[in-house]
Amino acid sequence: MGFKDYCFRKSLWVFHFGGASCNNCDIEILDCLTPRHDLERFGILLVGSIRHADVLLVNGSINRRDKDRLLELYHQAPKPLLVVAIGACGCTGGIFAEGYTFAGPVDKIIPVDAYIPGCPPTPEAIIAGIVKLAGKK
Amino acid sequence: MQMAVYLLWFFIFPGLLFMAVVGAFLSWFDRKITARVQFRKGPPLLQPFYDFFKLLLVKETILPKSGSGFVFLLAPLLAVFGATMAGLFILLPLFNIETGFRGDIIVIFYLLTLPSFSYIIGALASGNPLGAVGASREMKLIISYELTFLLIIAAVIMKSGQKFDLNSIIAAQQSGTPFIGSISGVLLFIAGIFCIQAKLALVPFDMPEAEAELASGIYIEYSGPPYAMIKLAKYIMLFILPAFLVALLMNGMNPGINIVWLILKILGVVLLLTLIRNTNPRVKIKQAARFFLVWMNLLVVVAIVLIVFGL
Numbered sequence A: 001m002g003f004k005d006y007c008f009r010k011s012l013w014v015f016h017f018g019g020a021s022c023n024n025c026d027i028e029i030l031d032c033l034t035p036r037h038d039l040e041r042f043g044i045l046l047v048g049s050i051r052h053a054d055v056l057l058v059n060g061s062i063n064r065r066d067k068d069r070l071l072e073l074y075h076q077a078p079k080p081l082l083v084v085a086i087g088a089c090g091c092t093g094g095i096f097a098e099g100y101t102f103a104g105p106v107d108k109i110i111p112v113d114a115y116i117p118g119c120p121p122t123p124e125a126i127i128a129g130i131v132k133l134a135g136k137k
Numbered sequence B: 001m002q003m004a005v006y007l008l009w010f011f012i013f014p015g016l017l018f019m020a021v022v023g024a025f026l027s028w029f030d031r032k033i034t035a036r037v038q039f040r041k042g043p044p045l046l047q048p049f050y051d052f053f054k055l056l057l058v059k060e061t062i063l064p065k066s067g068s069g070f071v072f073l074l075a076p077l078l079a080v081f082g083a084t085m086a087g088l089f090i091l092l093p094l095f096n097i098e099t100g101f102r103g104d105i106i107v108i109f110y111l112l113t114l115p116s117f118s119y120i121i122g123a124l125a126s127g128n129p130l131g132a133v134g135a136s137r138e139m140k141l142i143i144s145y146e147l148t149f150l151l152i153i154a155a156v157i158m159k160s161g162q163k164f165d166l167n168s169i170i171a172a173q174q175s176g177t178p179f180i181g182s183i184s185g186v187l188l189f190i191a192g193i194f195c196i197q198a199k200l201a202l203v204p205f206d207m208p209e210a211e212a213e214l215a216s217g218i219y220i221e222y223s224g225p226p227y228a229m230i231k232l233a234k235y236i237m238l239f240i241l242p243a244f245l246v247a248l249l250m251n252g253m254n255p256g257i258n259i260v261w262l263i264l265k266i267l268g269v270v271l272l273l274t275l276i277r278n279t280n281p282r283v284k285i286k287q288a289a290r291f292f293l294v295w296m297n298l299l300v301v302v303a304i305v306l307i308v309f310g311l
Helices: A003-010 A024-032 A064-076 A087-091 A123-134 B002-011 B016-037 B047-058 B069-094 B104-125 B129-159 B166-175 B183-199 B225-249 B256-278 B285-308
Strands: A013-018 A055-059 A082-086 A114-116
Touching: A003 B047, A013 A024, A013 A064, A024 A055, A024 A087, A024 A123, A055 A064, A055 A087, A082 A087, A082 A123, A087 A114, A114 A123, B002 B016, B002 B069, B016 B047, B016 B069, B016 B225, B016 B256, B047 B225, B069 B104, B069 B166, B069 B225, B104 B129, B104 B166, B104 B225, B129 B183, B129 B225, B129 B285, B166 B225, B183 B225, B183 B256, B183 B285, B225 B256
Parallel strands: A013 A055, A055 A082, A082 A114
Antiparallel strands: none
16 A cells, blocks of 8 residues: 555545435435544545545436436546445435436446445444445555 | 755745644644534544645646636645745744844735735636635635734834834844733734634635535635645645734744743634634625724724823
8 A cells, every 4th residue: 555545545535416315315424424423533524526526425316317417527526536326226226226217326327436325324334334445445 | 055045944944844744733733623622533633644645646637628727727836835935934033033134024914915816816717607706705805804914013013113024023022021911912913813814714704715605616626736735825824824923912932942832822823713713603705894894903993092002
């Protein structure tokens, strides 16, 4: 593990993309940043602009309108970029997988580095996923 | 030989390297105190270094399609240059190094506005509408607080008996009492703290980079090494502005073991800034303008009147 990798891993800035979500995953993601779970101790920050992001969190089912936005965000982000699919909808499509507006789970649109399943996943599961992601490569 | 000394001053001590390291530590201190105020654990000590080197070495630079790439890339360098030069003029007198330059306080005043101006230039060169809104807010903020800042400096010059250089101002305090030990000094300190808060764009006055509605506003298009330069400029500013206040009002540094006392003073000012930032909501640009143009200016004018009466 080189110096560059180490710095990258210790300072993951997160951009949150919510697709057609039911908001449960969004609330659990925000839970991770609250005092009880505090992701900042791993150096993780929530940023407002995709240009600053190292991690793209995607949750919710991706429908046809979301697909274009997600692709655009992915192309706008500075590489290297890690993509995390959160929740049953993000990983597989969940109960929306058969829907007529559904445009495929996240990994059909952009490459995904980590999957965190659950409906919604608990904050502990999200933290475990992020820690595994930080130890990857 | 003299040239080598100047280069040493600019790049190593008390220049770029020293200021960057201390500023990064103060940035960690700020984040840690913020975390403790919110009952969190907070980031590790080396977090600012990880952030900086990640941006500098790992991330890719993206130039905006509509906009001027050259100016966009030049602005962060200009910000670092301005912050370093201002820091040099502040820290050399603070560490009792005689430069023989009279009138440096005016130069410091101009150099301290250079980072803010280069953020504006960079944001406008990026061609992003949110960046343009952030730039316009930063411009209004500068117009609001610069007059107050200038009045504070004028009041300090009056109080020290018409001395225009930082060395003499520190010497005047060390031979008498520190300026903060009087009523006018306390008023100047209050106004100075709020000016620094606005200069650093910390929370009551962080409308240029409002994360909630502007998605970090003036910095929105920056990524990779240029953003690392902006971070560096912000680290340096977080160190030199409290140091400037300590030099102006709080006695600077006596020689010898008193460097501990200097460190405590700077940490105290940063702690105050952090606590203000954690206990206040963001104000609107109109409220900020009124706060500075009416109330803070009034405070400083009262202080100047008190100085005339020798209080």
